[in-house]
Amino acid sequence: MAYSERAKLIFVCGGVRSGKNAVGETLAADMRKEKGRLVYIATAQRTDTEMEKRIIKHQNDRERKQEGWVTLERQRNLSECVKHLNKQDTVFLDCLTTWLSNEMFTENVEHQMHHVFDQIIKTIDYLRDASSHVIIISNDVFHEPVPQERLTKHYIKTLGALHQYVVSQANAAISMEHGLPIIKKGEVVSERAHRMGDVL
Amino acid sequence: MQFVTGGAYNGKKKWVSQAFSDQLQKEHLWFSCYKQDIKKLPAKVEDDSKFVVIEGVEQGLRSFLKQQTEADAFIENYLTPWLDWEQQEEERELILIGSDISKGIVPTEREMRNWRDETGRLYQKLTNEATFIHFIWFGISSTYEGGNKDEIVYKNR
Numbered sequence: 001m002a003y004s005e006r007a008k009l010i011f012v013c014g015g016v017r018s019g020k021n022a023v024g025e026t027l028a029a030d031m032r033k034e035k036g037r038l039v040y041i042a043t044a045q046r047t048d049t050e051m052e053k054r055i056i057k058h059q060n061d062r063e064r065k066q067e068g069w070v071t072l073e074r075q076r077n078l079s080e081c082v083k084h085l086n087k088q089d090t091v092f093l094d095c096l097t098t099w100l101s102n103e104m105f106t107e108n109v110e111h112q113m114h115h116v117f118d119q120i121i122k123t124i125d126y127l128r129d130a131s132s133h134v135i136i137i138s139n140d141v142f143h144e145p146v147p148q149e150r151l152t153k154h155y156i157k158t159l160g161a162l163h164q165y166v167v168s169q170a171n172a173a174i175s176m177e178h179g180l181p182i183i184k185k186g187e188v189v190s191e192r193a194h195r196m197g198d199v200l
Numbered sequence: 201m202q203f204v205t206g207g208a209y210n211g212k213k214k215w216v217s218q219a220f221s222d223q224l225q226k227e228h229l230w231f232s233c234y235k236q237d238i239k240k241l242p243a244k245v246e247d248d249s250k251f252v253v254i255e256g257v258e259q260g261l262r263s264f265l266k267q268q269t270e271a272d273a274f275i276e277n278y279l280t281p282w283l284d285w286e287q288q289e290e291e292r293e294l295i296l297i298g299s300d301i302s303k304g305i306v307p308t309e310r311e312m313r314n315w316r317d318e319t320g321r322l323y324q325k326l327t328n329e330a331t332f333i334h335f336i337w338f339g340i341s342s343t344y345e346g347g348n349k350d351e352i353v354y355k356n357r
Contacts, residue, residue: 143301
């Protein structure tokens with residue numbers, strides 16, 4: 001498929017409670033195509049009741065906005081989502097951090113670790129080929145001493161490489177600082193998302 | 201001196217390689233504290249190098265602190281000679297690269313806490329000393345004037 005047909009890619013990254021989802025969801029709603037849906041790809045696993053509550057809260061928040069979100073729950077192998085997408089859809093991927101840990105820290109996959117990076121960037125391309133916009137949310141976990149435990153270190157290194165790759169490919173990249181979206185790359189056309197810094 | 205910082209695995213080294221590619225094509229010294237102990241840092245360049253990069257200053261400080269508790273001696277022993285070297289000729293340039301390790305949970309081990317504190321203090325001094333400070337965010341730089349001047353000089357690039 002020609003590159004021009006690839007979905008626009010937007011990257012939103014920040015710390016915990018930085019407002020990345022709120023800004024990302026606003027962008028998604030504003031960029032949504034007339035015939036397209038808002039497709040939320042949720043990668044979180046329902047591991048305990050707190051996580052369950054968190055997921056339900058996010059779902060309720062989206063429903064309350066009545067923007068017609070569709071949720072796909074998928075922990076790994078996100079290329080499976082492609083068959084549920086239409087080219088007009090806006091995809092909101094929450095989030096790269098969890099997706100990578102799901103891919104890396106499953107049983108018996110250690111031998112595949114080197115392939116995880118390639119597999120994820122390929123999957124992002126598949127998602128872009130199948131939609132009109134892809135918004136990827138991720139966490140900034142790079143501002144502390146890197147843990148020396150082998151798997152954790154490998155995880156952070158891979159996540160850093162993925163962030164660099166996504167930013168290099170992105171049409172727009174946003175660093176979230178305490179609710180304020182800081183545009184690091186490209187232009188963000190949503191007036192609403194720009195103003196959110198004041199509102200949140 | 202120019203100070204390049206940002207989170208781990210954010211592409212700081214790659215950014216320096218690209219931003220200063222002309223200087224790096226000529227004779228230069230690139231010392232990585234991740235690959236060699238800071239004790240191995242040469243005191244001078246033997247050739248006609250005009251460009252010196254010290255990468256991983258936080259790691260250099262960490263190994264230094266394992267033997268010494270006085271963090272100021274780190275600057276005196278390892279950085280001051282290069283800052284002086286830079287001053288001696290117009291074309292000389294010193295680049296220091298350091299990972300930001302300041303924003304996580306307070307470490308439980310005393311050694312880690314001390315290292316983190318001293319790295320923070322060191323970076324304040326470097327920022328004050330630098331002509332430019334470059335914050336790297338996944339390959340994208342934001343450049344500010346050093347010396348605590350709160351002014352954006354360049355746009356993101």
